[in-house]
Amino acid sequence: MKQRIPLIAALGLLALFATLALAETLIVKVQSTNLRKTPKFYGAVVQALKSGDKLEKVTSQPDGWIQVKTAGGAVGWIHTSAVDVQKFNLLAVGGGLKTQASASEVALAGKGFNKQVEESYRAKHKDANFAEVDRMLLLKVAAAQLEEFMKQGHLGDWRGAK
Amino acid sequence: MRAAGRLAQAAAGLLAVWLLASCSVVEKGTGVLAGAGKISESDRQAIVKTSSAVRSTFSDITEEEEYYIGRGVAALVLAQFPVYHNDVLTRYVNTLGQSVAAFSGRPETYAGYHFAVLDSGEINALAAPGGFIFVTRGLLRRCTNEEMLAAVLAHEIGHVAAKHGLQSIKKSRLIDAFKVIGQQAAERYGPEQLSQLTAIFEGALGDVVDTLILRGYDRKYEYEADELGVKYSVAAGFAPRGLPDFLKILVGVGGTEQGKGWFKTHPSAADRLERANSAVATAGAAAKVLAARTQRFQRNTKGV
Numbered sequence: 001m002k003q004r005i006p007l008i009a010a011l012g013l014l015a016l017f018a019t020l021a022l023a024e025t026l027i028v029k030v031q032s033t034n035l036r037k038t039p040k041f042y043g044a045v046v047q048a049l050k051s052g053d054k055l056e057k058v059t060s061q062p063d064g065w066i067q068v069k070t071a072g073g074a075v076g077w078i079h080t081s082a083v084d085v086q087k088f089n090l091l092a093v094g095g096g097l098k099t100q101a102s103a104s105e106v107a108l109a110g111k112g113f114n115k116q117v118e119e120s121y122r123a124k125h126k127d128a129n130f131a132e133v134d135r136m137l138l139l140k141v142a143a144a145q146l147e148e149f150m151k152q153g154h155l156g157d158w159r160g161a162k
Numbered sequence: 163m164r165a166a167g168r169l170a171q172a173a174a175g176l177l178a179v180w181l182l183a184s185c186s187v188v189e190k191g192t193g194v195l196a197g198a199g200k201i202s203e204s205d206r207q208a209i210v211k212t213s214s215a216v217r218s219t220f221s222d223i224t225e226e227e228e229y230y231i232g233r234g235v236a237a238l239v240l241a242q243f244p245v246y247h248n249d250v251l252t253r254y255v256n257t258l259g260q261s262v263a264a265f266s267g268r269p270e271t272y273a274g275y276h277f278a279v280l281d282s283g284e285i286n287a288l289a290a291p292g293g294f295i296f297v298t299r300g301l302l303r304r305c306t307n308e309e310m311l312a313a314v315l316a317h318e319i320g321h322v323a324a325k326h327g328l329q330s331i332k333k334s335r336l337i338d339a340f341k342v343i344g345q346q347a348a349e350r351y352g353p354e355q356l357s358q359l360t361a362i363f364e365g366a367l368g369d370v371v372d373t374l375i376l377r378g379y380d381r382k383y384e385y386e387a388d389e390l391g392v393k394y395s396v397a398a399g400f401a402p403r404g405l406p407d408f409l410k411i412l413v414g415v416g417g418t419e420q421g422k423g424w425f426k427t428h429p430s431a432a433d434r435l436e437r438a439n440s441a442v443a444t445a446g447a448a449a450k451v452l453a454a455r456t457q458r459f460q461r462n463t464k465g466v
Contacts, residue, residue: 029272030225030271031272031273033270040264064269079269102222107226110226113226113359114226116351117359117363118363121360121364124360128241129241135245136278139256139276141260146260146261150261150399152458153458
């Protein structure tokens, strides 16, 4: 039985370091979003967030909402679809072979298919209707409007309301 | 016992190697944690140095890249179908779409979900990657209540959430793109790399647009989107009958409509209906079609 102790200890340590190494730092991956007071898309906003902002995970819910803390100390909720978990690849330390970029590098650097590539494409394809695409992007539904719509339609938190 | 001992030794050995390797990483990681809430240049370099996972499939496409692919696909869809400009209707479809998206598996995308009505009589709905979603006037005319339209929008949000559009891009194109992108160290692309990337981008948009407008997805993706559609609309609080009720209407549509739009690119409405009915049966939701929702649907889609 004695030999089990180092095994358990080693596995325990391994798990601990795995957790530490993949420290729960989250990076906002969408252009802009909000840190919210409650885990829902309507209601009070704590502060605005944008792509690249770093957050520290506090706790998470099975429905996809994560409670986070900003570097400034503000606490609120964000949906998991808006963030990436920052992972560090331990095997790459020490200058391993590397000829390509990872998704997180590309995201951080704003490379890949980006504005420059779109501009180059547009110069060749005058028929593509980017003006209407930009027009679509202008229409925004405010959280208060969404809330009113859901309330009126007995949806979300108001389902089954009389 | 001996086996357990060997395993312990192996684990301890692995741990030692790993710890040696990981010290500097953890240091850099904490550096990131201690930062001022922004990615500084040194953080960025640290991450670039330590992260070696390379990109190989559609799931490695970043959020921002998906947005640019989606913009391009949407621009090509809008080159073929003009927008039906009706502010009241457009705002209604967007608000309804956001209500469903908020309860989907992917409520947030790089620039969010945006909806437009296409000025076309054919019965069609399309989703470009990243969340640019289109429904035709022809489709709106066939819906008789809000549940049906919510179900159609939820089906399209399902395609976006499951990244079906990105999966229609040829794998070889992605591998070429990732290679070119990975080699570039400078902030902006040089002329040669830019022209290579633009050609790949062009090809990728073509793959998606052909799938959306001409070929259609593999039917398993359509059934998946139907299932997600039922799931999302039920999660938002709609009656689960929206999708099967709409498909029932489609089953009854005949004549020249049959070779166009959804009929051309989707499995038969009868096949979908059968599966949608079982999805509804397992959803176990009790919400009923609500008069208040039907009334606002009628008010906002008047004259379409």
